[in-house]
Structure formats: C-alpha cells, structure tokens
Amino acid sequence: MNRLSTYLLVALAAILLLLPLWANSGLVFLTGTTIIVAVFALSWNLLFGYAGLASFGSGGLFSIGAYTMAVMLRQGYEGQFLLLIVLATLAGGVVAFAIGFVALRRSTGIFLAILTLALAELLRITLAKIHWLGAEDGIPSIVRPTFSIGFATVDLSRGNSYYWFVCIACALLVGLTWWIAHGRFGRTLRTIRLDVERAAFMGVDTHRYRLVAFTISGAIAACAGALFAPWAQIVTPDIGNMMRSTQPILFTLLGGASSFWGPLIGAFLFSAIEFSTRTLVGIQEIITGGILLAVVLMFPTGVAGAWNALIAGLSARPEPAKAAPALQPVKE
Amino acid sequence: MLEASRINAFYGGSHILHGVDLSVPALGRVAVIGRNGAGKSTLLKSIMNAGPTVNGEVSWEGRSIAGLPTFKRARLGLQLVPEDRRIYQHLTVRENIQMAAYATTPGRRPIPVQDIVDRFPMLQPIAERGGGQISGGQQQMVAIARAIACRPRLLLLDEPTEGLAPAIVEQLAVSVRELCDAEEAALLLCEQNIWFARQITDTVLVMDTGRITFRGSWPEFDNNPEIKQRHLAV
Amino acid sequence: MTIIRLSSVDKSYGSLKVLHGVDAEISEGETFAIIGPNGAGKTTLFKVMTGEIGCEAGSVEFLGKDVTRDPAYKRTRAGMGRTFQVARVFKEMTAEENLIVAVEARLQNTGKSDAPWYAVKPSSATLDEVHSILVRLSLDKKARTPASELSHGDKKRLELGITLAGRPKVLMLDEPTAGMSPSDRVGVTELIRDISGKGSGLTVVMTEHDMGVIFGLADRIMVMNQGRKIAQGSIEEIRANPVVREVYLGKEAHHA
Amino acid sequence: MRLNRRHFLTTTAAGIGALAMPGILRAAQGDTVRIGLITTLSGPGQLYGNYIKDGSEIAVERLNAAGGVNGSKIELVVRDDKNSPEGAVTAFRELTGDGIKLFAQGTFTANLLGTLPLLEEADVTMMMVGASALALTHEAYNPRAFRLGFSSPMCFGGYGNLMAQKHPEIEKWAMLRSDVTALADITNAFSNGLKAEKVKAGRTVEILDPVLVPYGGADFRNQISNIIGSGAPGLFNVLQGADAISYYKQARTFGLDQKFKVLCDSANEFAIAKAMGANTPASLWSWTGWYPAANKDNAVSDEVHKAYIKLRGDEYPNWYIGVSHDSILTIANAVQKAGSMEAAKLIPTIETEAPQGALGKIHFRKEDHGFAGDLTYIRFGRDDKNANGWSVFETAQLPGAEFLERATPGSKLN
C-alpha cells in the first residue's frame, strides 16, 4: 500500500472513532452497522478473493452468529460477553466447516454459490418457524451488556460505548483478516484461486486449504453477526436473507475484489449512497441501481482498482491510454 | 493485393509490433519466420483486426480496411487459420466446414462441403465425427479445409506445423501448396519450421522483436547466414 | 532401481478409449521420453502418472508404493514434480512470489517450515533459496515482474523453477519446448541437461515433439500410437525401428 | 401511469432540498411541531407504507388548515424503514438526533420491535400505526407507545363471532393461510370467536386445521384442491396482498363460488375487488379498519375520504389511510391539550382524551395502550350492474372493546 492510501486509512479510522462526538445519532448508528457489515464483507472476500470460492449464503452464517449472541444474552449470560463472542464465532466456524466438509469436495463455482444460497434460505425458513426464537418477529430488546474483565467493569449499555466497542472489535477482526490474508496461509490460498491444479502440483492439499478458508470466513462472518445483535438490539430471520448474502458480494465488487481493502471501501461507499439519498423516497431502487451501474461502468476494477491505477498513474510517467481489445486475445 | 504499412500493435500496455510494412501480391506466397514471441501471430491478428489494438494503414485491393471489424474482413476473403486451430467441438467435421459458408465473399459461392471433403482424403473417414474426437493433425486439416471452403483470396496460416508429427508435416506441405494453386489464393504463412515454409512459399520475411529484419527470396535468405544466426539462432 | 512402474493402464474418456493396457518402467536417474503422433495418448498417460486423472484399470507405482488412488498433491509430496504444456504460473504474482509460494509449500509439506506461524514475511532462508533459483533460471532481473508480463519462454522457465523448488525426485515435463523458438529450445534443453546431469540423481520423464530435443536428452524412448505402446528402447533402437519410422518419424532426416 | 408524476417530482424536489439544507438549519425551525413518520417506503411493504404516508399527510394538511397546534404548524418528517428493523432504528435515531419528540411508525411488527426499546432513552412518544401483532401491547409493551391498530383477537375474534351469528347453519369451516407464524394468531382468533358464539347458541362447529401455502409463492393449486376436497361449506382465508389475489384467481377456475357457501377474507378488503373487477368472487366478507361508507355520520371520516379522492382519485381508500390519519390527529390533539411535547405530559393526555377521528372516538385501554375502536366488516362481490364490475352488499359493525384480549402489559398473553 502506498503512503497516500495509508494516510487516508488512518484519517478515516480517526473520523470513525470520533464520529459520535459530533454526528447525528442516526448517522452513528448507520456507521456502526456499516463497520460491522464491512467486516462481514471482508470475511466473504477472504473466501472469494483468496481461495476463489464464491458463497451466496454468507448471510446464513451472519445470522447464526447473531442468533447465538441474542439467545445467550436473553438467557442472561451478559457477564460473559467476550466469551459469548468467541462462542458465536465458533458456532459459525463449526457450521461452515460442516457445510464445507460435505460440499467443497464436490462443488465449486456457481454450484457452490447456489448450494450455499439454498442452505441459507433453509436456515431462514427454519428460524422463522421456531417459536422459541420469536419466529418471524425474531428476538427483540437485546441488551447491550455490562461485564467485568477482572480489574474493571465494562458497561456497553450507556451512550456510545458499544459503538466504540464495535470499532475496536472490528479493527481487531480487520487486523486478523489482514494477517491471514498476507501471511503464508494467504499466499498459498491465492495460488489456489489463481490456478488450483498448479497449486496441487506444488503439493498443496487444495481441498484442505479451501475447507480451512471456508471455516475461517464463516467464523468471522458469525463474529460480525454476534457484534451486530446487541448493536441493532433485535435479530429477525431476515437478518440472513438473500439481500444480506448479496451485501458482501456487492460491497466487494464495488470496492474491488483484488484489493484487501476493497470490501471496506465498497461498504462505506454504499452506505454513503443510501444515507445521502434517504429522503428521496419512492425512487430508492432507481437511484441505488443507477449509481451501482455507473460505478461498474466507470470503474470495472472496483473503486480500489481505480484508486490504485490513479496512484500508479500519478507516480509513474504518463503512458498513452490504450483501449481494451475488442475480443479476448487468446494467445499472445 | 494486401498492403500494410507502419503497423503498430499493442496488447494492453505492451507494444508488440513496431512499424511493420508488409505486402502480399495477388497469388503471392509469403512466409514470415522468426522465433517465438517475435510478433508473428500478432501480425496476422493485426491484419484481421482480431485481438491487438492496431494503428497503421491496412488496405485490401487498394481500399483501406482500417477500422473494419474482423468478420467484415473475413467476408472480403481474408481467412486466418489460427495456431490453435479452434475446431468447434460440438459440431461434426462436416458442420465445422459448413460454418465457413458464412464468410463467403459476396459474389463467390462457397465450395460445397462434399467437394471439400472429397479434396481432403484425410477428412473422408472422419467427416461425421465430432470436432472433439479427432487428433491434432486431423484438426489442422479440418481448420485449413474450413478456411478453404469459403474460397479465400488470401489464406493466413499461423504455425500450422506446431505440434504435428514430422510425417504429417510433409503431407501438410503438399496439401497446402496444391490447395492454394487450385483456389488461386494468396498465402501468408507464419512459421518456425523453415523446412516447411520453404516448401510452400517464395518470399520470406524475417521478424524479430516486432520488426521486419529481412525480406527477400529463399535463395537470398540462404545467402545471408548472418540473418539466420542473429534472428533465428538456427 | 525402478522409480515409476505403470502396469496395464486403461483409460477412457466417455466412449473413447485412449489408453490400452500401457506398461512402463522408469528407472531412477534416467531421462525417459514418451513420443508419438498427436492423439497417441502421451498427455493422458502423463496425467495418469501424475494423478491429475484416474484410470479404469491397471496401477501406478511410485518409489515402490502403489499410488494409483493418491491425488496429485500426495504424489507431488512424495517427489513428483510436473510442468505443463502451456506454462502455468500464478499470473497475478511476481516471479519471485511464484517461487516463494513454491518453496513454502515444500517446507510446509515436509514439516520443515522455518518461519514462525505468525510471520507475515517469508524467512530469509526461503528468500535465499528463491534467489538462487532465479539466478539459475536467469530470471533474477525479472524477479519483480508480474508473471503475466513475462515472455513465453520466461514463463516456461519460471514454471520449471516452481517445480524445482519442490525438490522433486522425478521431474515430469510435458512438452518442455512447445511453442519455443529454436534458440530457446537449445537453452531449455541445456537447462534440463544441467539439472538432470549425472550425480543429481534426478529422474526425468518427458513428452516432446522436437526430435532434436529428444535425441539430445533422452536415455530411453517409449513410442506410443493410438493409445498403445508400440516400441521402447534407446535412441538408436528407436531410429532403426521400421514401425516407428512409418507411423511417426517419417522422413525426419530432412528436417529434424 | 396514475402514480403521479407530479407527486414523484415534488417528493424528489423536496428530498433534494432537504439534502442541500444543512442539518443545523433544519433543526433550528423551532416554531413547528415536528412529527417523525417511519414507515416502509421501499421493497415489498411499500404499498402499505405509501398509504400510511398519504393518510398522515392528509392529516397534517387538515390540521394545518385548521390552524395547526396552538398556533404552530405541524411538519411531517418522513423516513423509510427500508423494510428492516435496523433501517427503522437508523431512521429513528436520526430523527431523535435531530430533536424530534413525536413519532408515528408502522407497519411491520419486527421494525417496531426494533425501535420500541429506544423510546425511553430518547424520551419520545410513539403512535404505532395499524400494527396488529399481540407482542406490541403484551411482552414488548412500552408505556410510551400506543397501538392505533386492531389486535388479532379483537378483529378476528369479532369476525368469527359475526360469522357464527350470520351463518349459524354452517358447521364446518376450512382455513387457508400463508406459512407465516405470526398469522397463526389470526386463524386462532377467528376459530375462538366462532366457537365461543356457537357454544353460546348451543351448537357445535368443526374447524379444520389451516392449510398452509408458501409465502410469496406463485402457485396455490395444490392447496386449493386440498381445501375444496375438505367439503367444508365455510372458508376463512388468511393470505395477504398479491398472494391472496393470485389465490382467488387460481381458485376461480376450480369454481370457488360454487364450492363454498361463505367465503371470508381476513383483511384484504377492496384490494381484491380493485384488482379482479368483474371476476371478483360472487360474495366475499372482509374485515376493514376503516370504511367511510360505514361511518356516514362521521364528518371527519367524510373529510378524509374527500381529501383522499382529491389526492389519488380513488373512491375506495385502504383502511391504513384512516388509521394513519387518526394517528397523527391523536398526537396533535394531545400536544394541543397538554401544551407540551414532553412524553411525561403527553402520555396521560392521550390516555384520557378521546378525540374524534375518521375511525370514530380514538381512545386507548389504559393498561396496555391498545386501541379499542369499532370493528367493521364488509361483504362485497361481483355485480354486473355496477360499472366497475363489483359492489359492496352489506356492512356490519361490532364494538371492539368487547373482543379485546386480556391486558397483560409486559408479559406474553396466554
């Protein structure tokens, strides 16, 4: 990452941290939601951009995390909040592992995408039928917990403290994801996306790597869901619906799948669009659709791709622009 | 018949051809030889406008065809047989050849498929087989037959001997020579196999890193060992 | 000592039978070439050996162990390294990164990984090894070039490097000079000879069309036609074999 | 094309204006009474959200024309809940952050459940528009919120009661409902009402288990053949919106009119007749929250009706128009009477006041803030003599308070 981008990132982080001090509480709430779904999108891209697997059912894992957290808080375990986050994360990881174990050996690509979509829908329908989980209306009035960490008591129920908690937790998750993506494991994963057969001929057990990536991605998605439950203070089966599952895809592609930061950029961009057009009721779809189209047509490598190209263009000597070839050249 | 001057071609950011001039007279037989990556394939694709971004002047029978899309060039009678043959796997050999009827130059009727099959003895036993069930040598034959079927005025062959067993290469030389004579088609051949190129062409161009470094007849080429050494490293 | 043994291997694609009971024994340290006209089944046989595809009947033994059911990565770990007809490298990565992942994969597989689990950067030993491979392949000047921008010949070389980084016992080369200029062919031939030279103990199995390359490298040659082995022997034996001359070599004397 | 280019343009212009105006400026307009309206203005619920918006805007227009509240104009600030609880929460927090103290919100329960826990902290008063779910006045009861809507036991218990009275001869009822758990309240209430009245009359009645259909499905033929096969002469249908109309269409080819003596629809009222025209079933009962023709002696109802016809050119307003109008009216009336926008003063005012609304006197049960207005049922159907192909045959009204469920604020009703 170049210096300018680093400065921007730091500046953005600072703005996010200081936001509650000056912004409208609706904007703060939206930003908190965006931070959480941005991490959720990041977990999806760990699978897509690094292991080359596209899941259309990530909303299901998000909702597993959210429901686990909601149920445990309702049962009165708020004192063990940190443990609950770990538990919800594990729950997502276990479910993802089970799905991956059965599905990954047999299907990848679009089939995996549709399979995960079907599983997520099944989960949603099932949740909507369980009275104990509030059926369609879900679990409301989730408390923002107060818990003790040995030497101090953390009270997240007051004011904006849960916002900052979300900021810190998500920063840790982003760091973790960055580390996974950029370390040896991430490097090997990338070879699997780029050429799975070649990777196998380096002795890489590609199936196992994919399974591990699927599990980690699912765990992070569930963790994001777990953070979301006390944030929204209500979970409903729709928390894992198809729109939720398309969210990370949209964010990632909008921001740029080839960049680690792409999903985050996409998430914030999308939220900014939604917030700035919130009063234009009745034509929301056309506005959102139109802006998406414009972005896709203008920056076909995502915003991060366009940004990197811009930086490269500024730092390198100018080169004559060249049109893309009319038809795919097959061999040079 | 074909005049190309100051052709520059690009793939993305890389500049492949640097001001190449080329002309093929009616009934001419021209070979472009050079090592891999010299830009031979790019030259053929540039003439067809099928891939690289090209600037420069290309004219066909005195009229500029710059900007003309590939399929229109094909309909003018330029037929490229690509290096990797590109036989349609889902169609039979016969249907593959039939497909070429779409490229017939206006005013010239396509050759009936049966005539083509009759003319290529190798194709007769496999005419009804699927394009995916024939060997590499047979595929090359089908690719050439397919190009011939639309009575091209200029046949552009890209490395037809690539990957073929030596015995097949000899047959191929004979077939190509006979076909071009019978159809009164000019020929532009890109090859690394000098033996093969020598069998079927009379003018030779040597290409190196996107530039033409030699042009002349085969005897002239033979008298120029330095060229062979420097650009072909034979 | 036999390093790879194929016993009566059959393979079909749908209704099309491409291998008919092929047997072969490859000895340790030799360079073994498989030749034959297009469609003879060379590449299929290759894939059966490396584990890319299975076979319906017969068995594959590697280092005295039956590996017929083992997937490709297990055979690779056991010591088979392979290159592809059209070089396959990781295009979005630089030449250097390509080799880093290859070296790391080997270290990981052999349990000798020297970088701590939390490290993001590869270890200095890994980087040193990568650089020595780059130098050996004359790619050191292009270490930071994305693989997608390398020339055809350089890609082939890089792929060979990826394979060598796995320190294979058997090097399996599928048409190592396909699509190369004559001068590049000479270079690659020399590189292979250098790598597999006496004392290296490396076994090489290759398919190739260029008889010049074959005759320059191979100790033994197997000739295939229509899914069957039709001959096997030294260069001289193959040259003299009338059947081989008829189906494959033709009048190669003219232009080999 | 009826959906109003003019309307759309003004909305857009207003929206762009609002965008351009800095938040501080907007917040500074202290001389207006601002009411936040949060409803569904995108996605599948938009149809109902638009009704709520229309009804609320009619109310604001009428109230302002009559001089506003204590001399101040009422300003409606509308936000989309994006069909999700978190969308509703975002909108709610934005508006409370802007200093708004008065809220009306509808229609989906889950979206209300999202905002209810926030009322305390923001110190605001809320009118829940048209919501029917029991949870809102029971386990999720919040003293700052009032339900201006009809609870399921009330309107469908009454419905069952009415049917038992009108058709004592029918001894077997079939029911059809979407596979949405919340709708089970409705079928339960209906069969309880039916049974209670039958027992009173000394008769017995057999009520079959509801046949379920997938929500948002496209094909209901299997289920239709199931209920027809049941042989019951009475049918209560709890499909909603597009599903219901698709079902009536598909059922028509099976001869629905001939197979059943009495057809009852839960709450789709005129949506069915408006869509199906001359193919409306011959006779169909439906509950409605507000039907101007049944409230003839109510001047407010007539005025709202007229205003709606002026706005949309539609003679048969959806009942949400009346309910949302009255929600705004109730808030405005309370502000006027209390002379304050503070929740502490407003809540007792609303509890005791009973202003005249389109629905009649608007008063709430003190214990759980549930609305206890009159219940209206209509019977309509195909009518070749009428130009639009259908007409309303009869209406029936019942006192809602008689059917109100037990008040158990703070805990689940069981």
Place this chain on the structure above:
Amino acid sequence: MFTLVNGLTTGMAVFLVAAGLTLVFGIMRILNFAHGAFFMIGAYVASSLVGSAPRSVLALIAAAVVAALVVGVLGIVVQRFILRRIQHVDEHYMLIATFAVMLVCVGFVKLVWGLEFLSVDPPPGIDAGVEIAGLFIPSFSLFIIASGIVVFLVLDFVIHRAWAGKMITAIARDGWMAELLGINVPAGIMAAVGGSFALAGLAGGLLLPNQTLSPALGDSFLLLAFITVVIGGLGNVRGAFIAAILLGVIDGLNTMFLPAYPGVVVYFAMVAFLLLWPNGILGESRL
C-alpha cells in the same frame, strides 16, 4: 394424480421463466439477476395491452408476443450499453451489473404502473376446467403445460437442429474464431441475448392470468428459476426442462405429504441434487 398435473403446471410455469435464464447463461456465462425483473416487465406490458379481461386466447398470446418483443428490445439495450462494455472484466461484475439493472427495473415498474395490485383474468375458453378421466383440471393449467412444452420444443429445435442455433453455439463457445470465419459476432450475441430476454417477456405474458401483478412479482419466480437452471445444468435447456418438471412434482408431493411445511422440500431437494450431481443432472453446457 391431481398433484402430478399440478406439479407439471408449476414446473412448466417455472420452465417458461427459467428457459431465458439458462440461455443467457449459455451465451454470456452470467447468472442474470435482472431476469425476474424482465419477466415482470413482460407481464406488465402484456397487461397494459389486454386490460384486465383478455378477449380470447389469441389476444393473450398476441400480447405475450408483443411483450416478448418489447422486453427483447430492452434486453438488446441492456446488452449494448451495459453488458457489452464490461464483458472483458471479471465476470462477477456482470453479476453486480445485472443486480443493478434489476433494481432500476423494479423502480421503473413502480413509477410507471404504481404499487397497486393488478390482475388479469384467463381469457374465455381457458378460464374454466375440464374433466379428464374423473379428474378436474383447470384448463388454464393445460394452457401453461402446453405453452411450456411448445416453448421447449421450439427452443430445442433452434439450438440443436437449426443453423441459427449452431451459429449461436459457435459464437458462445469461441466467438473469436466465429468472427474469423466471417460471422457477425456482436450482432449474433445481441440477437441471442435479445432472444433470451424476449423469452422472459413471453413468459411474463403467458403466465399473466396465473398470478397477481405487483412490483415484487419478479422475486416470486427468480429463486425457483435459479434453482431449476442450476439443477438442470447451467446453460442446458433440456436439463432445465427436466429439472422444472422434477421440482414441480416434488413441490406437489410436498403439499401432499408435508402440508405443514409448504415450499420447503424444494430446498432440500436442491441441496441433495447439487451434492449428487454437482454439475446438474444433464451437465453444464456452453449452449
């Protein structure tokens, strides 16, 4: 028995929608999210033409054909101005683009036709039922089944027998070579994409009397159509046909044996199918 006929009706209705979807996949390699929206536009266009009570079966079919043309032209516009511009970038951007097109289409329908429900009756002649071997069958069901079969047969003929199909297949599999042979590839793709979208419009018109028109209409079929297309083998029209019938019958059996869980078994079936035949029952097909 009735369940079977009904299943077939559901299946054919789904097939009508899925046919265009699988074709677009075959040609462009994209899962077209906007397909449901185009189906919906087709239905709305046709309803504007015939009003709420079509005068005859012919009038309905004519309206469906006009709807097909309109939607086909829309498809060509989308192809020309959106999809074609991004066909060289990562295929997933096509996904986002079609998603955006879907949003715009839904918004457009809301503006033009409003939010109120619209309903169109089956035309006289197919608005009642017939009794076959003691079985009551709505004649509109028969109309849907017949439409599905006719559309399938025509499509199958065009793709596998007619030269136009072979040419489109050639373009889909290797457009570069097709162009070298003199085939006007951009026009071919445009025509094929237009044709696939037109199928969505046709389905919208033919199924018009089957359900209610609302801006959410696109969603009700999209997921089922996706499932059908995937189970059948992407790009494979024959597969989609078989899968649609299977799904319809499975859904029918679902209501018969598990009435408490309507529409759920389809998902289980889908998961099972995908695990048993990961490439679809008839395999993926590049057309």
